[in-house]
Amino acid sequence: MKPEVQSRKIVVLSGSGLSAESGLPTFRDAQGLWKNHAWQDLASPEGWSRNPELVLEFYNERRQRAWEAQPNEAHRAIAELESDFDVVVVTQNVDALHERAGSTQVLHVHGELAYARSTSATPQRYKIDDAPIALGQLADDGTQLRPDIVWFGEQTQHMEEARWHVATAAKVLVVGTSLTVQPAASLVSAARGRAEKLLVSLDMERIPYGFRYLQGPATQHVPAIVERWRNAP
Ligand code: APR
DSSP, rough: OOOEEEEEEEEEEHHHHHHHHHOOEEEETTTTEEEEEEHHHEEEHHHHHHOHHHHHHHHHHHHHOOOOOOOHHHHHHHHHGGTTTEEEEEEEOSSSSSHHTTTTEEEEEEEEEEEEESSSSOOEEEEEEEEEOOOOOOOOHHHHHHEEETTTOOSSSSSHHHHHHHEEEEEEEEESSOSSSTGGGGGGGOOOOOOEEEEEEEEOOOOOOOOOEESHHHHHHHHHHHHHHHHHH
């Protein structure tokens, strides 16, 4: 039995292309490199056990840059949708630009730079905003603090909840993601046939079934989509 579609519900599934116009490089633009280290060596449990100090430095720098970035027109338009719709943002982004633009229901499936967590079996989370994490900085339970980021090979977060939101949405807007990283990308398959399904990006290898593709920058397409949705009867 499929869950009921809610007529005023909108789900936005966002990726790094949405933050690109806020000056934060997409995963692919960065060619997956940082100081000649492959991201997989930095954003992975193996990289962490091999060189925790380098991983902390990598995320301290990304956390600082994300903190200095500002939400763009597309983030703000998505936040404005909340005045007329029940909006859930499911983001692969680890910056806080959706929240800083005013969105109040945001699920980070790949974690958040603004948080640290303990390395114990039941992780405790700490909001650190733009503060760096140092080697030797411990959580209350005495374990080393790490970035609250989902690394390659780790469990993506909030997937069940995110899938339920997509399945009950009357409108689904996918913006700024190449839909190449699983399982986050699989969320589009939960969108219902009768839902309005839009996809905004600069280039796409594959357009998911039933989605209308709007090629171009998020700051160009998203405000226009939001305007149309808010003014529709
Ligand atoms: N406006 C709209 N779309 C854009 C813009 C823009 N200004 N700039 C880039 N894009 C699009 C690109 O066309 C591409 O489809 O954003 C997408 C970026 O794709 P990726 O670099 O693969 O980023 P993303 O899909 O978010 O990667 C998924 O991989 O690195 C991991 O966990 C990380 O969340 C990330 C995940």
